[in-house]
Amino acid sequence: MTGGTTACYIGIGANLGDAQESVRLAVARLDKLPDTRLDACSSLFRTAPVDAGGDDYVNAVARIRTALEPPALLQALHDIEHEFGRERSFRNAPRTLDLDLLLYGARVLDLPDLTVPHPRMHERAFVLIPLLQLDPFIDIPGRGPAHAFAPAVAGQAIQKL
Template identity: 45%
Template sequence: MGAEAALVAIGANLPRAEGGGPLETCRWAVARLAALPGMRVVAVSSWWESAPIPPDPAAPPFVNGVALLEGETDPEALLAALHEIEDEAGRQRPYPNAPRVLDLDLIDLGGRVRRGPPPVLPHPRAHLRAFVLLPLAEVAPGWVHPTLGRGVQALVAALEPQEIRRFEST
């Protein structure tokens, strides 16, 4: 198996038990991604602040970014590693789309298309989310959605309006 590019979306909107806010947690997650065996972080987007989707007025805004990794891995192993990092951060899953300490989503792995078992590739909702596509465009401007055949810029242009703003470079 040769080296493949992996796009990992990073998000958080709750502090970790150890302290620090969502931005610090996202930066911590990048360091944990960089420590994955056989993988290396090639690029990290700016950090973006976005409203929760679906809207939840009681939930704080999310900090979001995307990391571009390269290396040798298989989808199941990478997904398991992402879940381990989430667990280490203290992620709880009380209900779908709940506020979270850390969310790591595998968006794409070498352009693979998988319907199952998990992970589904490409991520089934990535093309609908500004908080994925805007940072993804920074680290992989030439990315083409493997099943839609559309480039990231075309996907961004087709997005429904969403509350999002860039607030910090890496």
């Protein structure tokens, strides 16, 4: 890798096809992005869809170190989703793969196609629990310690696979 890198957290989810295999393959694919390396990945978790129907999701959070700038990283994530057959037919539609840029270092971004930190990450057990597994003391820029939001998501069903 060239130049400096930034620690980024990527939310990963799938609920169509072999969701567990899709999540595992997506994690491996993240490590192949240019100027990027996979640092760590949480366990896989099974969760019920939030604000949607369909099968349960398989979710994880990966930590990468990348020299890609946020828009380029987002495009790379969308390219991986496309490789996995992702279609964006309607909001919260079932998906073969969903990759969300949750955190990009300590940066706060509000761009037309990208908001970082991810705007609902602190409301979702399927993001918070795997994120806290990777770093129990992580802060969500502009919001504070991630663990402070865990009690609010305690009622959301999540099962470690």
